[in-house]
Amino acid sequence: DTGVSQDPRHKITKRGQNVTFRCDPISEHNRLYWYRQTLGQGPEFLTYFQNEAQLEKSRLLSDRFSAERPKGSFSTLEIQRTEQGDSAMYLCASSSRDNQPQHFGDGTRLSIL
Amino acid sequence: AQTVTQSQPEMSVQEAETVTLSCTYDTSESDYYLFWYKQPPSRQMILVIRQEAYKQQNATENRFSVNFQKAAKSFSLKISDSQLGDAAMYFCASSTQGGSEKLVFGKGTKLTVNP
Numbered sequence: 001d002t003g004v005s006q007d008p009r010h011k012i013t014k015r016g017q018n019v020t021f022r023c024d025p026i027s028e029h030n031r032l033y034w035y036r037q038t039l040g041q042g043p044e045f046l047t048y049f050q051n052e053a054q055l056e057k058s059r060l061l062s063d064r065f066s067a068e069r070p071k072g073s074f075s076t077l078e079i080q081r082t083e084q085g086d087s088a089m090y091l092c093a094s095s096s097r098d099n100q101p102q103h104f105g106d107g108t109r110l111s112i113l
Numbered sequence: 114a115q116t117v118t119q120s121q122p123e124m125s126v127q128e129a130e131t132v133t134l135s136c137t138y139d140t141s142e143s144d145y146y147l148f149w150y151k152q153p154p155s156r157q158m159i160l161v162i163r164q165e166a167y168k169q170q171n172a173t174e175n176r177f178s179v180n181f182q183k184a185a186k187s188f189s190l191k192i193s194d195s196q197l198g199d200a201a202m203y204f205c206a207s208s209t210q211g212g213s214e215k216l217v218f219g220k221g222t223k224l225t226v227n228p
Contacts, residue, residue: 004157033215042117042204042218043158056213091158095214101148102216104158 002026004105006092012111013082020078021108025094032075033102034067035091036060043091049075079110087112115140115207119219126195127227133180134190134222136205144210147181147188152221153201161203164188192224200226 005024013019025032030051035043046065048056051072061067064083069075079086089109093102116139126132138147149161164172164181171179176196180189192199205219 031214033213035216040220042206042220043216045215045217048213048215056215093158093216098214099146099210101160101163103160104150106157 004092004094004103006090006105006108008108009106010109010111012113014113015082015084017082018078018080019082019110020076021090021092021110022074022076023092023094023105024074025092026096026103029094029096029103030072031095031097031100031102032069033093033095034075034077035093037089037091037107038087046077046090082110082112084112086110115142115145115209115217117205117207117217117219119205119222121222122220123223123225125225125227126192128195128197130195131191131193132195132224134192134203134205134224136188136190136219138186138188138205138207140186140207140209142209146208146210146214147179148206148208148216149177149179149188149190150204150206150218151199151201152204158204162190195226197226197228200224 007022032049034046037043049069064080089107091107093104095102145166147164176193202221206216208214
């Protein structure tokens with residue numbers, strides 16, 4: 001059990017650029033979650049995968065955001081045409097099945113110049 | 114919809130003393146879970162303790178225990194014998210049993226432990 005891994009740890013980009021983050025869940029965890037955490041706030045749910053199927057998306061996930069989990073293992077979160085308000089910590093979590101707690105990664109901190 | 118409220122933005126405690134962090138929640142669901150997560154500075158979110166709503170007995174994990182008052186929708190965390198390593202942001206969260214079981218978090222309480 002190597003834990004949930006996220007890459008990169010930090011991303012600095014100019015407004016309007018596209019960025020992509022990767023999350024590798026704990027192996028054999030079929031549930032994967034993305035959350036966004038802004039300064040001074042608790043994490044907010046963005047989207048949820050069970051295996052490769054994206055089963056729930058928050059209204060926070062605008063059309064500029066897209067997430068995939070093509071083979072039911074790692075996941076990517078892409079933000080197109082980044083805006084200042086996208087600056088946040090993006091957290092990934094995974095769990096093994098129903099009723100099991102979520103394990104979090106270290107997060108990717110996005111800064112928009 | 115679920116909501117979680119943490120009314121204490123910051124708390125402090127002396128090393129070896131006891132501190133209680135408050136949390137209230139609201140949900141229309143009958144089956145749900147409540148959690149306390151710890152987030153040290155620049156480190157990952159770690160589960161501290163979990164409570165199933167259908168269980169009347171309060172959960173305990175070593176020095177950490179909860180006071181779950183279902184009727185009052187209150188879920189406080191007690192940390193006994195506080196240690197320097199307990200200093201962190203503490204988030205209260207809830208999730209509904211079944212479905213995505215996504216977590217809904219409060220805004221957090223920053224705990225400082227004074228030597």
